[in-house]
Amino acid sequence: MAADPIHQFQINNLFPLGTVGGQEIAFTNSALFMGISVVGIVLLMITATAGRSLVPGRAQSLAELSYEFVADMIKSTAGTEGMRFFPFVFTIFMFVLFLNVLGMLPLAGFAVTSHIIVTAALALLVFFTVIIYGLAHNGLRFFKLFVPSGIPIYILPLIVFIEIMSFLSRPISHSVRLFANVLAGHITLKVFAGFVVMLGAFGVGGWLGAILPLGMTVALTALELLVAFLQAYVFAILTCIYLNDAIHPGH
Amino acid sequence: MAETNSHTEVPGGHGPKTFPPFDKQTFGSQLVWLVIAFVALYVLMSKIALPRVGSILQARRDRIAGDLAEAQRHKDESEAAMAAYEKALADARGRAQAIAAETRDKLMGEAETNRKALEAKLNTQLAEAEKTIAGTKASAMNNVRGVAADATGAIVERLIGSLPSEQAVTQAVERALKG
Numbered sequence: 001m002a003a004d005p006i007h008q009f010q011i012n013n014l015f016p017l018g019t020v021g022g023q024e025i026a027f028t029n030s031a032l033f034m035g036i037s038v039v040g041i042v043l044l045m046i047t048a049t050a051g052r053s054l055v056p057g058r059a060q061s062l063a064e065l066s067y068e069f070v071a072d073m074i075k076s077t078a079g080t081e082g083m084r085f086f087p088f089v090f091t092i093f094m095f096v097l098f099l100n101v102l103g104m105l106p107l108a109g110f111a112v113t114s115h116i117i118v119t120a121a122l123a124l125l126v127f128f129t130v131i132i133y134g135l136a137h138n139g140l141r142f143f144k145l146f147v148p149s150g151i152p153i154y155i156l157p158l159i160v161f162i163e164i165m166s167f168l169s170r171p172i173s174h175s176v177r178l179f180a181n182v183l184a185g186h187i188t189l190k191v192f193a194g195f196v197v198m199l200g201a202f203g204v205g206g207w208l209g210a211i212l213p214l215g216m217t218v219a220l221t222a223l224e225l226l227v228a229f230l231q232a233y234v235f236a237i238l239t240c241i242y243l244n245d246a247i248h249p250g251h
Numbered sequence: 252m253a254e255t256n257s258h259t260e261v262p263g264g265h266g267p268k269t270f271p272p273f274d275k276q277t278f279g280s281q282l283v284w285l286v287i288a289f290v291a292l293y294v295l296m297s298k299i300a301l302p303r304v305g306s307i308l309q310a311r312r313d314r315i316a317g318d319l320a321e322a323q324r325h326k327d328e329s330e331a332a333m334a335a336y337e338k339a340l341a342d343a344r345g346r347a348q349a350i351a352a353e354t355r356d357k358l359m360g361e362a363e364t365n366r367k368a369l370e371a372k373l374n375t376q377l378a379e380a381e382k383t384i385a386g387t388k389a390s391a392m393n394n395v396r397g398v399a400a401d402a403t404g405a406i407v408e409r410l411i412g413s414l415p416s417e418q419a420v421t422q423a424v425e426r427a428l429k430g
Contacts, residue, residue: 006270006271009270009271009272010271011271011274011277011280011281013280020279023276023278023279023280024276024279024280025279025280025283026280027280027284028277028280028281028284030277030280030281030284031280031281031283031284031288034284034285034287034288035284035288037288037292038288038291038292038295041292041295041296041300042292042295042300045295045296045300045301045304046295046299046300046303049300049303049304049307052303052306052307052310053307054310054311054314056307060307063300063304064304064307064308067301067304067305067308068308086301087293087296087297087301088293090296090301091289091292091293091296091297094292094296095288095289095292112281114272115271115272115277115281116272116273117272117277117278117281117282118281118285121282121285122285122289125289179272183272
C-alpha cells in the first residue's frame with residue numbers, strides 16, 4: 001500500500017450523508033482538508049488580527065502580508081478597478097495555497113487540488129465570473145476582447161477565431177496547470193520515497209543505495225513546497241489577468 | 252502504472268478501480284464540499300477578515316502620516332523660533348552698532364569743538380605773545396640805537412678829537428643797523 005503512488009489520491013468517505021441523483025454525497029478526506037484550510041485561513045486572517053495591533057505580531061504580520069501581496073497582485077494586473085474583485089481573488093489564492101501546502105503534510109496529508117474536479121470548478125467559477133461581469137459591465141463592448149484593434153481586415157477572421165478559441169480554452173489550461181502540477185509532484189515524491197523503502201529491505205547494501213532516493217525525496221519536498229506556493233500564485237494571477245479582460249476589454 | 256493496481260486493497264467501496272482524480276463517483280461530494288468551503292471562506296474574508304486587515308493597514312498609514320505631519324510641524328516651529336532668535340540677535344547687534352556709532356560721532360564732535368576752542372585760544376595767546384615780543388624787541392632796538400649812537404659819538408670823538416653832530420651819528424647808526 002505504501003508503495004502505491006496513486007493510493008494517496010484516493011477519496012475516502014469518512015461518513016456518508018446520502019444520495020442525490022444517483023451521486024453519493026459523503027463527508028470525505030477531501031472535505032476534511034477543505035475544512036481544515038478554511039479554519040486555518042480564518043485563524044490567520046480573523047483570529048490573528050483580532051487585536052488590531054498598531055505594531056503587529058508575527059501572525060498579524062503574516063495576515064497583513066497576505067493582504068498586501070494579493071492587493072498588489074490585483075493592482076499590477078487589473079488596475080485599481082480590479083480591487084472590486086479583491087475578496088474573490090484573495091479567497092481563491094488563500095484557499096488554493098492552503099490546500100496545496102496542507103497536501104504536503106507527511107503521513108496524513110491529502111492534496112485536494114490534485115483532483116481535476118476541484119481545480120476545474122474553481123477555473124470555471126473564474127471563467128463565468130469574467131463572462132458575466134464582462135457583459136454586465138461593458139455590454140456588447142465586451143466582445144471587443146476578441147477583436148484586437150489595428151489588425152488588417154483580411155486576417156481579422158482568423159485572429160478572431162484564434163482569440164475565441166484561446167478564450168474558451170482558458171478554463172482548461174487554468175485548471176489542468178494546477179491539477180497536473182500537484183498530481184505529478186505528489187506522484188514523484190511517492191515514487192522516490194517508495195525506492196527508499198524498497199532498497200532498505202535489501203539490508204546494508206540497500207541502505208547505502210537508498211541514500212540517493214532519500215536525498216531526492218528531501219530535495220523534491222522542498223521543490224514541491226515551492227510549487228505549492230507558486231501554483232497558487234499562478235492560479236491567482238491568471239484569475240487577475242482574466243478579470244482584467246472583463247474590466248478592460250479591447251486590447 | 253499497471254503494476255500499481257496489483258497490490259491495492261479495495262478502496263472505500265467504489266466499484267471498479269479507477270484513477271482517483273477521474274473517479275466520477277467522488278465528484279458530487281467534492282463539489283458539494285468545495286461550494287460549502289469556498290462560499291464560507293468568501294463570506295468570512297469579504298465581510299470580516301479583509302475589511303479588518305484593510306482598516307488596520309489604513310489606521311497605521313494614517314498614524315504614520317499624522318506622526319510625520321506632527322514632526323514636520325514641530326520642525327517648522329523650531330525653525331521659526333530659530334529664525335526669530337537670529338533676527339532678534341541681528342536687530343540687537345544692529346542697534347548696538349548704531350548706538351556705538353552715534354556715541355562715537357558725538358564724542359568726536361565734542362573733541363573737535365574742544366580742540367578748535369583750544370586752538371583759537373592758543374592762537375590768541377600766541378598772537379599776544381608775538382605782539383609782546385615785537386614790542387619788547389622794538390623798545391630793545393631803540394635802547395640799542397641810543398647806546399650805539401652814544402658809543403659811536405664817543406668812539407668818533409676819541410678818534411678825531413671832536414664830537415660829531417648828533418644827526419650824523421644817528422644817520423650812520425641807522426645805516427649800520429639796516430645793513
